[in-house]
Amino acid sequence: xxxxxxxxxxxxxxxxxxxxxxxxGEELRLLGKAVRPTTVxxxxxxxxxxxxxxxxxxxxxxxAVPSDVPVYWSSSAxxxxxxxxxxxxxxxxxxxARMAATSAGGKVVRAxxxxxxxxxxxxxxxxxxxxxxxxxxxDGGNSRVVLHNAVRLAETHVPAVILYAGNRKVRDQVxxxxxxxxxxxxxxxxPEVGVIDIEPARExxxxxxxxxxxxxxxxxxxxxxxxxxxxxxxLAVFELVRTIGERVPGWEDFALIDMGGAxxxxxxxxxxxxGGDAVLLRGLREPKLKRTVEGDLGLRVSAEALYRSEAxxxxxxLGTGGPAMADLRAYAGSVSRATDHLPSDExxxxxxxxxxxxxxxxxxxxxAGTIQRVFTPQGGFEVQRGKDLRRVxxxxxxxxxxxxxxxxxxxxxxxxxDAADPDIRHLVPEAPACYADADHxxxxxxxxxxxxxxAAARAAVAGFKPLRPLPS
Amino acid sequence: xxxxxxxxxxxxxxCHSVGNKILDAFFTEAGFHVINLGVMVSQEEFLDAAVESDxxxxxxxxxxxxxxxxxxxxxxxxxxxxxEKVLLYAGGNLVVGKTPFDDVERxxxxxxxxxxxxxxxxxxxxxKLLREDIGARRG
Numbered sequence: 374x375x376x377x378x379x380x381x382x383x384x385x386x387x388x389x390x391x392x393x394x395x396x397x398g399e400e401l402r403l404l405g406k407a408v409r410p411t412t413v414x415x416x417x418x419x420x421x422x423x424x425x426x427x428x429x430x431x432x433x434x435x436x437a438v439p440s441d442v443p444v445y446w447s448s449s450a451x452x453x454x455x456x457x458x459x460x461x462x463x464x465x466x467x468x469x470a471r472m473a474a475t476s477a478g479g480k481v482v483r484a485x486x487x488x489x490x491x492x493x494x495x496x497x498x499x500x501x502x503x504x505x506x507x508x509x510x511x512d513g514g515n516s517r518v519v520l521h522n523a524v525r526l527a528e529t530h531v532p533a534v535i536l537y538a539g540n541r542k543v544r545d546q547v548x549x550x551x552x553x554x555x556x557x558x559x560x561x562x563x564p565e566v567g568v569i570d571i572e573p574a575r576e577x578x579x580x581x582x583x584x585x586x587x588x589x590x591x592x593x594x595x596x597x598x599x600x601x602x603x604x605x606x607x608l609a610v611f612e613l614v615r616t617i618g619e620r621v622p623g624w625e626d627f628a629l630i631d632m633g634g635a636x637x638x639x640x641x642x643x644x645x646x647x648g649g650d651a652v653l654l655r656g657l658r659e660p661k662l663k664r665t666v667e668g669d670l671g672l673r674v675s676a677e678a679l680y681r682s683e684a685x686x687x688x689x690x691l692g693t694g695g696p697a698m699a700d701l702r703a704y705a706g707s708v709s710r711a712t713d714h715l716p717s718d719e720x721x722x723x724x725x726x727x728x729x730x731x732x733x734x735x736x737x738x739x740x741a742g743t744i745q746r747v748f749t750p751q752g753g754f755e756v757q758r759g760k761d762l763r764r765v766x767x768x769x770x771x772x773x774x775x776x777x778x779x780x781x782x783x784x785x786x787x788x789x790x791d792a793a794d795p796d797i798r799h800l801v802p803e804a805p806a807c808y809a810d811a812d813h814x815x816x817x818x819x820x821x822x823x824x825x826x827x828a829a830a831r832a833a834v835a836g837f838k839p840l841r842p843l844p845s
Numbered sequence: 846x847x848x849x850x851x852x853x854x855x856x857x858x859x860c861h862s863v864g865n866k867i868l869d870a871f872f873t874e875a876g877f878h879v880i881n882l883g884v885m886v887s888q889e890e891f892l893d894a895a896v897e898s899d900x901x902x903x904x905x906x907x908x909x910x911x912x913x914x915x916x917x918x919x920x921x922x923x924x925x926x927x928x929e930k931v932l933l934y935a936g937g938n939l940v941v942g943k944t945p946f947d948d949v950e951r952x953x954x955x956x957x958x959x960x961x962x963x964x965x966x967x968x969x970x971x972x973k974l975l976r977e978d979i980g981a982r983r984g
Binding site: 461462464465466509510511513514515516517563565566567653655656747748749750751754756 | 847850852858859860861878880882883884885887889890893894896897898899900909910911
């Protein structure tokens with residue numbers, strides 16, 4: 374038999390997925406996969422079951438898979454990687470701190486600007502983040518507020534890792550103020566006004582996850598069994614998106630929407646600003662690779678909140694105040710409690726499609742920037758804020774519902790038809806080709822992306838199912 | 846000591862970028878650490894940048910004649926944001942029409958600006974004043 378065998382496992386909050394791959398040259402081929410429920414009380418049990426099932430599910434003869442097949446794995450179980458972001462001003466360091474946290478695969482559970490107050494500290498203790506990302510001030514800039522915040526954080530009893538990535542000039546003072554606490558440092562996320570430098574903080578978050586947080590999540594036994602440390606699942610996906618964008622021709626500009634029961638993640642790989650005559654960028658220049666996490670957009674746990682926040686969208690599709698709206702509301706209420714509900718009738722399927730459309734649309738509108746026409750004494754100009762997704766050529770849906778799509782309609786809601794008004798245009802994708810991650814390969818290949826980037830990227834794209842409109 | 850940090854930009858809906866680039870190059874050469882926000886800068890952007898960088902001064906340019914209305918309230922907002930000590934300079938074609946410069950200067954000083962400059966000025970003089978003002982405020 375030729376080629377190396379590799380096993381990849383993802384421990385999700387509900388399901389643990391495993392896939393056995395064979396690497397032949399630059400090709401990764403899926404030989405077998407399995408899904409088992411995540412065993413929250415002992416994550417290792419579900420892990421072992423999924424792994425055994427994936428190995429058993431192949432057509433390989435018994436004994437063909439050596440017992441020491443390398444295992445790559447990720448986890449988003451037990452709430453994933455929870456990060457509290459602390460910045461100075463909301464639009465500058467706090468905004469960059471959020472970017473660093475989400476790009477590292479974390480979920481921003483709380484965000485604070487300016488001086489931390491007693492209430493904020495109490496809130497921090499109640500959400501119990503894994504990491505507190507403390508930023509503020511450019512290098513050589515404001516130091517008063519970060520020092521104040523370091524002193525306040527020293528008073529709390531949050532058992533979190535504190536990552537300082539603010540004004541470099543007071544790094545030693547911040548460390549001294551936090552002595553005795555679990556402190557790590559990274560380069561300032563915003564060394565100069567408007568300059569974003571999140572890679573060092575991302576790397577430290579990744580290491581902190583491995584070295585300090587894996588234990589607390591009950592993952593260390595799995596790590597011992599696997600012989601390798603895990604990645605946070607969203608980080609595995611983030612790295613796969615990067616690899617695809619950098620290595621697969623025709624996929625330089627693409628986006629991926631990963632929608633679950635509680636949250637919707639939007640990843641984009643495309644240049645954020647193209648300049649040109651008479652177009653000005655205001656605010657931060659966003660990175661080429663960006664992830665946003667929407668904790669209020671999801672098909673099940675978040676359905677009821679979604680019904681309320683996106684009511685105008687639902688009304689535009691179902692009519693205002695009619696029986697259909699009341700019916701949708703009842704459906705959203707019931708599935709937000711029965712989170713493992715799968716629709717068995719036409720009504721349920723239609724409502725799920727509508728809820729999914731709302732998540733896709735809202736997550737795209739939040740991820741994308743805007744362009745606004747302004748008239749000045751020197752003539753008309755366009756002012757861009759945020760990221761331009763108009764060049765996104767390919768759009769991929771993943772996660773339970775989107776992976777099962779058979780047509781592009783739900784994903785095309787990312788183009789947010791009717792959202793533009795005469796003064797403001799949303800920079801959403803214009804007419805992307807749509808795909809579904811039908812074989813649920815994204816996190817699994819993401820785990821392999823660091824060691825086998827070209828093969829993982831190609832296998833992912835080859836596995837995407839094109840979603841073509843039905844002939845009318 | 847570190848080079849004094851100054852925030853520079855053209856306020857409001859004003860897109861005149863040439864003077865802005867000249868100021869950036871000149872003050873950088875003169876030993877200041879320039880945080881240049883470019884053109885069409887809002888008051889909030891000036892203040893955010895000054896807060897994060899702990900700037901000693903904000904230099905506001907306005908070339909299109911709407912400077913008075915664009916700059917109104919900047920000092921008060923700076924105080925509210927904890928920038929009681931930041932120096933505020935304004936310069937350019939601040940007001941449309943033939944208003945005598947003395948009147949323009951009086952109006953801007955009444956709004957809390959520390960120095961006001963006409964459209965034509967020797968930048969070496971401006972840099973000297975800026976250095977003195979920063980020294981005095983720190984003193």
